[in-house]
Amino acid sequence: MTFQKPSHTFTKIHLKALYTNNFKLLFALSFTLFINMYSFSQDIPKKGAPIKAIVKDSIIVDQTDLPQPEVSEKVQDSILKDTTKTKKKELLEHIVDYKATDYTSFNQKLQKLYLYNEAEITYGDMNIKAGNITIDYSKNEVYARGIKDSIGDYSQAPIFTQGTNVVEPDSILFNTKTQKALIYNSKTEQSGGTVIAEITKKENDSVYFISRGKYTTAQDLEDPEYYILLRKAKVVPGKKIVTGLANLFIYDVPTPLGLPFGFFPQSEKQTSGILFPAFGEQNQRGYFLQNGGYYFAISDYVDLAVLGDYYTNGSYGFRFESNYALRYKFRGNFGFRYENLIASERGFPDYSKSTVYNLRWSHSQDGKSSPNSRFSASVNLGSSNYYRTSINQVNTGSFLNNTLSSSVSYSKTFQGDPQVNFSLTATHQQNTNTEQINMTLPTFQGSVGRIFPFAPKTGSKKGIIQNVNLQYNLRGENRIQTSDSLFFKKEMFQDAKTGFQHTIPLSTNFKVFKYFSLSASTNYNEVWTFKTIEKSFDPTENKAVTETVNGFDSFRTYNFSTSLGTTIYGMFDFKKEGKDPKIQAIRHVMRPSISYNINPSFDKYYDSYEVVSADGLTTSDVEYTRFEQGVFGVPNKNFSSSMGISLSNNLEAKVKDKDSTATESKKIILLNNLNFSTSYNFAGDSLQWSPIRMTGGTQLFKNKMSINFGATLDPYALDNNNNKIADFNINNGGSLFRLTSANLTLNYSLSSKDNKADDKNKNGIEENMRSGGRDDGLFGLPDGYTSDRFDEGNKNEDEEEVSQFYNFKIPWSLRIAYAVNYNNSRRQNEISSHSLMFSGDIELSPKWSVGASSGYDLRNQGFTYTQLRFERDLLSWRMNFSWVPFSSRASWYFFIGIKSTILKDLKYDKRNQPDLQL
Known part of the structure; x- marks a missing residue:
């Protein structure tokens, strides 16, 4: 690449007036009409000099006198003498674009072009931006530097861009012909890191040589907190950095950590x-x-x-x-x-x-x-x-x-009327305490969508007949129950149970008395199995013997149910004339429901065997069904006719908004749900009422606290042996109901910021969840997956700048889980479990953070698993320390390393692990 002199351009354009070329036209407009005119106006001719010298210039010679234009020797190419017809290579392969804010000046004598203030020049893939740019046409050089103002501040330092490579030096000298350059005090980004060099020699588009360069990932390049000093190095942008002797400096203090030579791969x-x-x-x-x-x-x-x-x-x-x-x-x-x-x-x-x-x-x-x-x-x-x-x-x-679970599923839907669906699922449930494993390999489910045989082709469905619908469901399972010692061994398949269940529900619904919704349904159920059992009594062994019978068998059942329900809305308005109370209204929604169920007896599927005593007498007959070990249960033996009663409640309030500009009241939830349910068995001879089950839940503090509770109330009394009797508790000198069990759980998650607290420990929580753990960090975080709040790229630019020494806002996050269970089914009157768990983090300063995960067993009076965490942001580095102070897993872990992924192996960690007894 070379810059052509303007005089040569002028001459060639006039001698080839009939030859058109877009490049030459653009070049003539930019240089001939502007630069040459401006430069000639500065050349003052000597006094008395005749004007003839100018008249005789070759530029006004008649073209008929010159049959062949004269070509400068500087641009003459030997290929012009070649007999082969070859296209002449242009002296400038690209259009030269340049601009400047203050002025653009060309000196004809020195053949230099000066650009000042916000100057920019572009040639092909090369772009230079600087405060001051000088182009020397005679030497084919471009010199770019910044501008010093009146107080000596250096601004508008050059930015040299070629392709994807960007260099930000104090000044640069670039040869347009050889493509070489000398770059002074440059800063070049290389795959997440930055190379700072006093002198850089650009050999070509892909090779740089530097002397005493600094490689760092620090944000503050003026005063980096650490760097690797590269005394001599070769840089191939986007590929590699090869260096000689190099060692680590921390705040300009050398450390003994170094290498006699190094190779740093660079890749995008x-x-x-x-x-x-x-x-x-x-x-x-x-x-x-x-x-x-x-x-x-x-x-x-x-x-x-x-x-x-x-x-x-x-x-x-x-x-x-x-x-x-x-x-x-x-x-x-x-x-x-x-x-x-x-x-x-x-x-x-x-x-x-x-x-x-x-x-x-x-x-x-x-x-x-x-x-x-x-x-x-x-x-x-x-x-x-x-x-x-x-x-x-x-x-x-x-x-x-304490549990491991798995699920692999594939589902497919066939669109149409009716719609057909099927799915294949393999599941796995493993209790790590009992080492018992339950698997389904696989579970097949198929269904045909609802069919309304009596519905009209157009319009809505009305009435009991038009709403009649039915569907078909098929479920097949191959169920395996095994232990940890037999897992993935052939023995685990020996006791596998296989079966299919077909169900055809038929239902309808319609309105009664305008406000009540009545639904009725009947369900046909058919079960196929491939293994049944046969029981007998062995008088020799004096015990019952169970034999497995291989072969296809099946049973069929059906039932009937109906339910009647409605929704009741109540509004308590507290507004009064002349008053604007904070609580303006409370809305109460009740959904009562009564259901009736009939389950016939299918005792034909039951057999019996005789138990013979030692003296040969029959003592009793024991009933059993051959489907006892089936996958989908057993047919109902006893006839039941029962009524179910349930009531669900929901409470909401409208309160006055604190925002005076708000036009509407704010709605808050007082009770998400409060449910009561019980049943009465008409066919039972005693204990016909079932215990009342009460459940409820709500959310407080802008849904940051969730509360769930439940209780079981039994209307029947206990005898002196703490067994339930067929007398009501109130008739036995007690209260209307006995509280037999109760539970309360509370989860509270809050922080000083609007963002979720879990985001601070995202990496560790994701690792816990993949392992089947909790998503709130209450069991602690894995070492090596600590908080990423200090990681690069995680800062919010919109956040207010805070002091480096003291964080007056003190950001914090806290997660609390509280659980208590009460048991009094046989007059135990005891708290069966009572625990409090918590996990939190506090940023004492923008650079310091402490956290803890722990809990306390209030019933057994002892701390649960406890983990303490300490973290320090060291700008480009991160330091953290985690400590389990007590328990059988007492241990600690220390880590300090660079945040950047490109140098993440530049670290030091130390740990004291627990000595686990196997």
Whole structure:
């Protein structure tokens, strides 16, 4: 690239007046009409000099006298003499655009163009912005620098852009022909980091050489809190940085942390690389390395991290973590963890060895990708004691989990009239205390949408006949119940139970007396099974013997039900003439309902066997049904005719808004629900009334506090042995009802800001939820997934700037869970459980944060699992410390490292892990 002299341009344009070229026309308009005229006006001819010298200039020679235009030797190319017809290469390959706010001046003698104040020049993919730009045509150089004002402040420093690479120096000298440049005091962003160099030599578009450069991810580039000094380095933008001797500086203080040479890969996309482990020591297992491995950037849609742990006593573990996503289709993550744990040394009495594993998979489908079908998965299964015995730091917040659950499902809808749906689901429920596992592999569900055989083709359905509807449902299950020791072994399938259930509900509804809604329904149920039982009494063993009978069998049942309900609205208006009370009105909504159910007796499906005593006499007959071990229950043996009574309530209030400009009252909820239910069995010979069940709930403080409560009230009395008798409690000298049980739960989540408190610990809470834990952090947070409130890019630009030394607002968040259960079914009169749990964080200053997760068992008088957290924002660095002060999992963890992901392996962590007994 070279800049052509204006005089050459002028001459060539006039000698080729009949030759048209867009570039030359634009160039003539910008340089000929402006620059040359302006430069000639500054060249004052000597006094007395004849004007003939100008008249004889070649520019006014008649073109007929010059059959061939003269070409300057400077731009003459040898290819013009080639006999092959080749298009001549232009001296300027792109249009040169330039501008300046104050002035644009060209010096004809020095062949220099001056641009001042907010100057900018663009040539191809090169762009330079600066306060002062000088273009030297004779040397093909561009010099850009800033402007100093009257008080010496330097402003409008150059910004050099070529392609995607941006350099911000104090000044720059650029050769347009060789594409080389000298850059002084530059700042160049490279894949999340910044290279600050005193002198940079730009060799070409892709290579830079720097001397005494500083590589940092700090925000304050004028005074970075840390940097890596690169004494000599080669930078290939977007690809790599190769350096010689380099070491870490903290606030310009050198540290012994350094390398004789280094290679920093730079990439705008995911790349594979080594994941550095954390190290530490544990008394039971010796020194260890944790979470080290390799990251595979397989493609733009899927990745894989292979991680491992190793302990010097022989314990080891490995993990596979993968994330995948396809935009507008689906996304998910997969993880498998395995640990071989050894405690103590072989030959010692406390020596033990065990293996634990855990499999997690989460998959979600974009709803728009396939509206009529859907596939989803949420899997968390493995060893029942995995989270309790695992010694990996990421499982700290999950060891209190007592259930593991999984679900993988696929559903499909066939549009039409009627609509047909089916789904396949595999489920898994695992109790980590009892190590019992219940699975369905799979569950099939199919249904045909509601059919209204008597409904009119147009218009609404009215009356009892037109509202008659029916549908068909099919459910099939292959149910497996096993234990942790038999999981994924062939023995787990031996006692599998399989069955199908067909149901055809027929129902209708209509209005009665205008305000009442009456519904009636009957349900046909048919169950298929492939295993039944046969019982007999073995007098030799003196016990009942149960034999399994393989083969198809079935039973059929039906029932009838009807219900009558209505809705009652009540309004209590507190407004009075001349008064404007704070509570203006209370609305009470009641929904009473009465139902009647008939369940016939199907005793034909019941058999009996005789129990014979030792002397050969028959003592009794024991009834049983061969469907006892079926998947979908047993047919009803006893006839029942019962009436159900229920009442639901809802209370809302209208209060005066504190905002004086508000035109309407504000609605608040007093009681979300308050429900009462009971039933009466007409066919029963005694104890016909069922206990009254009361449940309720509400939300307070702008829905930040949720309260749920319940109680059971029994109308019957107890005898001296605390057994229920057929006498009402009030007739036995007691109250109308006996309170047999009650419960109360309270959840309170609040913070000093409007944002959700959970957002502060988003990473850790997401890890807890994937492991089947809580979403409120009450069980603590996993180490290594601490708060991200100080992470880069997490700051809100609209937030008010606060003091660096004292945060007078003191942001905080608090989550509280309170639960109490009362039991008095047999005159125990005891609190069966009573606990308070809490988790909170406080920002003592903009840079300091403390948090805690703990609880107190009020019944057993002791603290529950407790975790204390301390965090410090060190600008580009982050430091945190978590501590479990007591319990069998007493431990602590310290971490300090750089926030930026590109240097996240530049860290130091130390821990003291609990010594778990296997």
